[in-house]
Amino acid sequence: MIDVNKALELIEKNGTFLTAVQEMALPQALGFVLAEDIISTLDMPPFRQSAMDGYALRIGKNNSYSVIGEIKAGDNKNLSLKMGEAVRIFTGAPVPDSADTVIMQEKIIQDQGYISVEGSIEADLNIRPKGEQIHRGEIALKKGTTLKGAHIGYLASLGFTTVKVHLKPSVALVITGNELVPLGQLLPQGKIYESNGAMLTAVLTELGYKNVSSVSVKDELENTKGALLNAMETHDIVLVTGGISVGDYDYVGKALKAIKVEKVFYKVKQKPGKPLYFGKKESTSIFALPGNPAAALSCFYIYVFPLLKQIEGASVTQLERITMPIIKDYIPKGNQPQFLKARVLADGVEILSGQSSAMLRSFGVANALVFLPENTGQITQGEPVKVILTP
């Protein structure tokens, strides 16, 4: 059994494959990872720009200025001001080269072609210098950036219409278990509804991975082998759920061995998700996630997410980690390292009730996992804990 960090390290070391690169139009590139540095071809702003509605002045000897014209946003005017002269100007308009400052209109008094400024006048007020945000030739965004909405807006403001990104990996789900009944059917005694397939498809879709297929197999060796082989041959990543523990009807380990998947690790010192398996065959990586739904989801966020990000070329692969005070005392069950469903609030983090790996109810309320290292004793209110923010 290996520890959490060793498991993460082995996944990183073995998942060396990178998905193909494609040129993509800007809004559609949302959520994809940049395959190259983006170099700005513009100064932004491209000209000295007014940040306020008001008056651009060439500073004179007193507070009175004669208004010689008007420049609005979109105009292409460069009026020449003498000392003591002003132009009416609006937010976003080009500031004349001869103007020293822009005074917002709330600070002036108007009087028939003249203005007087209340208070002292300083140079360079309310002017966005040319190239203040970025200069032509500078790196606007680095290779490996996962594009958020703000990035798309930023790239659009620099005039880009397309970017080169890595394609999203394809994911196959192989759902195992005799006890599972598809949604929409009656639930006979002894059975439960299959929910891992729906959950993982939804979570992957939420993260932008839309190329997801799913197949269900019974607890039986030959069918499990066939389903795994087919999934491995046709996808970048395979996620199996269930059948990876030590029971007589747990066939996933035997099937993986039979189809010659190279085992990288099996079993991690953690709760939930002890029976986690990771292996590879050629460029395809495979995780066998524990069948218990909350254990499967927890392992997805901690182990599968970083590999998905890595093979699409992201420079940041793990979910964001922060340290926060706990808002209520907590006594851990057992002394294994554990990932606990938690909710980050304004003043700290709360570990939720309902931590069983069979329960998803508390995961729906959670927005984070708290990681407690091995042998953590009682934690008291205000003590800092490690928090992993979940999407």
Ligand SMILES: Nc1nc2c(c(=O)[nH]1)N[C@H]1C(S)=C(S)[C@@H](COP(=O)(O)OP(=O)(O)OC[C@H]3O[C@@H](n4cnc5c(N)ncnc54)[C@H](O)[C@@H]3O)O[C@H]1N2
């Ligand atoms: N003797 C031991 N027994 C178990 C151990 C152990 O170390 N020694 N580990 C336990 C832990 S921890 C876990 S986690 C489970 C993992 O077992 P499997 O990965 O083989 O999963 P299953 O036995 O197939 O299922 C576990 C549980 O989850 C339900 N399940 C499975 N698939 C689905 C699905 N698609 N949708 C909804 N629910 C699902 C299943 O019915 C079981 O209740 O092993 C423990 N046992």
Ligand code: MOO
């Ligand atoms: O490790 Mo299991 O995932 O606790 O239930």
